[in-house]
Amino acid sequence: MERSADVLVVGAGLAGLTAARELVAASRSVLVLEARDRVGGRVVNMDIGGGKIVEMGGQYAGPTQDRLLALAADLDVATFPTYDSGMNVMHFNGKRGTYAGGGIPRLNPLVLADAVIAQARLESLAKKVPTDAPWSAARAEQWDGQTFESWARRNTLSRTAYQLLALAAEAVFAAEPGDLSLLHVLFYSHSAGSFQNTIATTGGAQQDRFVGGSALVAERLADRLGTEMVKLGAPVSKISVRGDKVIATTAAGQFDGRRIIVTAPPGLAGRIEYEPALPCWREQLTQRAPMGAVIKCQVVYDEPFWRADGLSGQATGDGEGSRVVFDNSPPDGSPGVLLAFVEADEARRLGREAAAHRRAAVLGSLTRYFGAKAASPTDYLELDWQQERWTGGCYGTLFGPNVWTRYGPALTAPVGQIHWAGTETSPLWCGYMDGAVRSGERAAAAVLAELS
Amino acid sequence: MERSADVLVVGAGLAGLTAARELVAASRSVLVLEARDRVGGRVVNMDIGGGKIVEMGGQYAGPTQDRLLALAADLDVATFPTYDSGMNVMHFNGKRGTYAGGGIPRLNPLVLADAVIAQARLESLAKKVPTDAPWSAARAEQWDGQTFESWARRNTLSRTAYQLLALAAEAVFAAEPGDLSLLHVLFYSHSAGSFQNTIATTGGAQQDRFVGGSALVAERLADRLGTEMVKLGAPVSKISVRGDKVIATTAAGQFDGRRIIVTAPPGLAGRIEYEPALPCWREQLTQRAPMGAVIKCQVVYDEPFWRADGLSGQATGDGEGSRVVFDNSPPDGSPGVLLAFVEADEARRLGREAAAHRRAAVLGSLTRYFGAKAASPTDYLELDWQQERWTGGCYGTLFGPNVWTRYGPALTAPVGQIHWAGTETSPLWCGYMDGAVRSGERAAAAVLAELS
Numbered sequence: 082m083e084r085s086a087d088v089l090v091v092g093a094g095l096a097g098l099t100a101a102r103e104l105v106a107a108s109r110s111v112l113v114l115e116a117r118d119r120v121g122g123r124v125v126n127m128d129i130g131g132g133k134i135v136e137m138g139g140q141y142a143g144p145t146q147d148r149l150l151a152l153a154a155d156l157d158v159a160t161f162p163t164y165d166s167g168m169n170v171m172h173f174n175g176k177r178g179t180y181a182g183g184g185i186p187r188l189n190p191l192v193l194a195d196a197v198i199a200q201a202r203l204e205s206l207a208k209k210v211p212t213d214a215p216w217s218a219a220r221a222e223q224w225d226g227q228t229f230e231s232w233a234r235r236n237t238l239s240r241t242a243y244q245l246l247a248l249a250a251e252a253v254f255a256a257e258p259g260d261l262s263l264l265h266v267l268f269y270s271h272s273a274g275s276f277q278n279t280i281a282t283t284g285g286a287q288q289d290r291f292v293g294g295s296a297l298v299a300e301r302l303a304d305r306l307g308t309e310m311v312k313l314g315a316p317v318s319k320i321s322v323r324g325d326k327v328i329a330t331t332a333a334g335q336f337d338g339r340r341i342i343v344t345a346p347p348g349l350a351g352r353i354e355y356e357p358a359l360p361c362w363r364e365q366l367t368q369r370a371p372m373g374a375v376i377k378c379q380v381v382y383d384e385p386f387w388r389a390d391g392l393s394g395q396a397t398g399d400g401e402g403s404r405v406v407f408d409n410s411p412p413d414g415s416p417g418v419l420l421a422f423v424e425a426d427e428a429r430r431l432g433r434e435a436a437a438h439r440r441a442a443v444l445g446s447l448t449r450y451f452g453a454k455a456a457s458p459t460d461y462l463e464l465d466w467q468q469e470r471w472t473g474g475c476y477g478t479l480f481g482p483n484v485w486t487r488y489g490p491a492l493t494a495p496v497g498q499i500h501w502a503g504t505e506t507s508p509l510w511c512g513y514m515d516g517a518v519r520s521g522e523r524a525a526a527a528v529l530a531e532l533s
Numbered sequence: 534m535e536r537s538a539d540v541l542v543v544g545a546g547l548a549g550l551t552a553a554r555e556l557v558a559a560s561r562s563v564l565v566l567e568a569r570d571r572v573g574g575r576v577v578n579m580d581i582g583g584g585k586i587v588e589m590g591g592q593y594a595g596p597t598q599d600r601l602l603a604l605a606a607d608l609d610v611a612t613f614p615t616y617d618s619g620m621n622v623m624h625f626n627g628k629r630g631t632y633a634g635g636g637i638p639r640l641n642p643l644v645l646a647d648a649v650i651a652q653a654r655l656e657s658l659a660k661k662v663p664t665d666a667p668w669s670a671a672r673a674e675q676w677d678g679q680t681f682e683s684w685a686r687r688n689t690l691s692r693t694a695y696q697l698l699a700l701a702a703e704a705v706f707a708a709e710p711g712d713l714s715l716l717h718v719l720f721y722s723h724s725a726g727s728f729q730n731t732i733a734t735t736g737g738a739q740q741d742r743f744v745g746g747s748a749l750v751a752e753r754l755a756d757r758l759g760t761e762m763v764k765l766g767a768p769v770s771k772i773s774v775r776g777d778k779v780i781a782t783t784a785a786g787q788f789d790g791r792r793i794i795v796t797a798p799p800g801l802a803g804r805i806e807y808e809p810a811l812p813c814w815r816e817q818l819t820q821r822a823p824m825g826a827v828i829k830c831q832v833v834y835d836e837p838f839w840r841a842d843g844l845s846g847q848a849t850g851d852g853e854g855s856r857v858v859f860d861n862s863p864p865d866g867s868p869g870v871l872l873a874f875v876e877a878d879e880a881r882r883l884g885r886e887a888a889a890h891r892r893a894a895v896l897g898s899l900t901r902y903f904g905a906k907a908a909s910p911t912d913y914l915e916l917d918w919q920q921e922r923w924t925g926g927c928y929g930t931l932f933g934p935n936v937w938t939r940y941g942p943a944l945t946a947p948v949g950q951i952h953w954a955g956t957e958t959s960p961l962w963c964g965y966m967d968g969a970v971r972s973g974e975r976a977a978a979a980v981l982a983e984l985s
Contacts, residue, residue, distance in 0.1 A: 222711075225711065226680055226682040226683070226709075226710070226711030227679070227680055227682065227683045227711070228678055228679055228680060228683070228934050228935075230678040230679065230934070231678070231679045231680070231683045257678075257935055257939075258678070259674075259677065259678030259679070259934045259935040260934065260935045260939075318770070318806075348820050351804070352803070352804045354770075358920075358922050360885075361884055361917070361919035361920050361926075362881065362884070362885065364919075364925065365823065365824070365826065365881075365919060365925075365926060368800050368822070368823035368824060368925060368926070369823045369933075370820070371817065371820035371821045372817070372820060374817065426939070429814065429817075429939055432813055432814070433812075433814065465813070467813035467816075467817060468810075468813050470810050470816075473816065473817075473820060474813075474817060474820070481821075481933040481934060481935075482680045482682070482711045482712065482933060482934065483680075483709055483711040483712045483933075487709075487712075487878070487881055
């Protein structure tokens with residue numbers, strides 16, 4: 082045995098580091114086992130020179146994400162508002178238009194009414210899904226037996242209104258409407274407060290950013306724990322329970338504890354070998370927990386030229402390349418950075434292409450939205466999360482039909498000494514950094530209650 | 534390195550053993566690596582004494598399953614017809630009725646017409662799905678964006694007609710209609726010739742059985758290969774490609790070859806570690822390939838008492854326990870055996886209960902169908918495939934919405950020296966033993982073409 086601790090934690094993302102912090106605060110010994118050679122998991126900074134960074138993973142914070150914001154404040158990581166001044170760009174069906182940020186897109190009024198009514202219906206249904214037990218909603222089986230696509234087609238009259246719902250699914254889930262159970266979309270929306278919260282900038286989930294990058298939160302958490310407590314390059318291949326001991330086998334040796342908290346997404350957690358084998362409901366859940374498909378691109382310019390054109394840098398559209406764009410410049414606006422998401426089917430398609438082809442497609446879309454200047458960046462960075470072995474995709478786990486109603490409780494129910502955390506297990510802000518923090522706090526509290 | 538061979542095969546089920554047989558016939562050296570301590574995979578005999586066996590996994594053969602039948606004939610494994618004389622039992626909504634086997638259930642004529650029309654529509658759509666490329670159907674995206682449940686609800690007027698479609702889904706897929714993409718159901722039906730073939734006894738997929746049990750096919754295949762060529766107790770945890778070598782790491786040492794054929798279901802294949810990592814389309818496919826939920830129960834009586842009552846032993850119903858029952862007695866009719874399937878939601882529910890509770894539920898259902906004698910068997914055997922670590926569920930892989938259209942080609946496309954087989958990869962009789970045999974033949978031919 083390399084080392085022993087009261088509690089082993091699998092994964093040094095926000096969930097695992099938060100759990101470790103809580104356990105240490107309660108005077109328990111902890112060892113965090115991380116597969117990668119860095120902490121942060123789905124949160125990662127990348128250097129763009131001049132002391133500036135861009136974030137290649139989770140980066141936003143918004144109202145009611147209280148646990149993430151409290152944690153960041155405690156670690157002296159400040160926030161600043163996402164740039165949200167000026168006009169937003171839309172480019173659908175070959176036509177470019179602009180509308181006031183936070184305002185209403187200029188669409189045919191009938192189409193607009195169609196989309197607004199569909200969203201209002203969705204919001205109303207979402208409120209009926211208990212976020213701590215989605216399977217207990219009165220109509221859970223009915224909602225879980227169909228895809229979000231089926232619902233969205235039935236609840237829109239115009240092709241454009243459907244396209245807007247599909248675009249929202251791509252932006253929020255990195256998935257197509259047909260990938261998702263309607264119940265999952267309703268749960269996820271309620272978990273974020275509302276569907277509107279998931280898509281909104283000011284007032285919603287994209288409202289704020291972290292000075293120095295979201296990864297600072299994870300890095301400072303790890304720094305406070307100390308290098309002795311966080312073991313990098315230690316992917317866990319096996320978890321064995323023997324009597325009152327839990328043994329984790331990793332590429333860097335074996336470790337043991339009295340409890341273990343697994344924070345990997347459920348699909349990845351299912352690839353760990355368990356001895357004895359997990360009960361079949363947990364096992365079959367992990368077979369039904371795929372990750373989304375997203376390539377996150379950061380496109381760097383000398384300056385945020387779109388601002389001078391009266392544009393916010395936010396854009397949506399329906400063509401090749403990126404369909405969801407934000408101004409992602411540092412707080413001082415230098416350099417200019419456009420964050421271009423390539424999502425769902427487009428990520429699956431462009432993920433198979435050569436890097437130069439993908440870059441051209443992304444720059445092509447930015448040029449449609451922001452004009453010729455967008456074609457000549459000074460730098461272009463991308464991270465294809467589909468290729469990330471230790472995450473398996475992003476932003477998070479997508480439940481297709483009949484998973485929540487058949488296997489939902491297995492997502493969080495401990496199996497003996499094995500506890501589960503990670504943003505997927507959070508009733509609030511599931512899929513977000515805030516959900517990860519909440520899940521770490523919840524799992525730590527459960528373990529402490531057992532050890533006391 | 535423990536041993537080298539031209540070709541490594543992962544899995545000693547029908548696919549792997551067939552592939553090995555073809556390779557050996559072409560004078561290639563082969564090593565089959567099997568996780569379990571037996572061959573057969575999803576095909577397994579269980580001894581019930583007196584020189585008789587029952588089959589706890591795949592067991593039937595039917596018309597057009599030519600490759601399985603040819604293989605069995607070559608190995609001197611004979612077939613005999615499934616007992617299909619007398620009346621079938623139906624027990625729905627608290628009412629028991631009987632109808633002629635192969636005939637038409639006695640239902641309200643409007644309900645019957647409703648069900649018949651829905652099935653005819655399904656058959657018509659299924660013919661439009663190319664079995665070697667389901668994603669290329671003209672309406673593939675539309676069919677793949679919805680669940681079979683959505684389609685079945687829209688295409689039936691009566692609750693009973695919907696229930697009959699749901700029961701068929703449970704019987705054929707060990708899944709609920711909401712678990713399945715409509716496109717998957719259409720593909721699977723066409724792959725078997727028709728939906729009717731999948732549910733029919735005489736004339737369909739349940740027409741014939743193997744004398745001595747289906748496992749004889751696997752066992753004789755393995756015997757001909759010899760114990761040197763089939764390594765039991767060797768679960769493959771890692772596949773590394775280094776130059777022109779493929780190295781398989783197992784619990785029983787390392788083995789190398791020039792090619793490897795992985796026959797595990799895609800979800801389980803995704804749990805093997807690959808070096809270098811697989812391309813993301815294959816990786817994300819394996820996240821979206823869950824297995825069905827079935828508990829197969831064999832209930833043994835002194836004699837097949839139902840035959841004397843003019844019953845075929847075939848029954849369907851809607852209550853607790855088993856909803857699909859067959860006469861599964863040996864060729865000489867002694868002892869009497871009822872095969873009771875517990876499927877989908879009922880398997881998920883009863884899989885969590887104590888064995889005595891499950892047995893009582895199954896015997897309760899048999900008593901509803903066949904009367905009081907069914908309550909007192911001489912033996913009761915069951916295999917919960919949900920608990921089988923090296924299969925992960927049965928009968929096979931279920932594709933939910935948007936998998937075939939987004940990841941379908943990755944099911945069979947080799948990745949360098951790594952080839953994929955297993956019944957899931959067969960365009961014909963996918964999910965059946967015949968599909969497994971076909972997949973082994975196809976993969977062996979592809980490997981031979983590369984090595985020649």
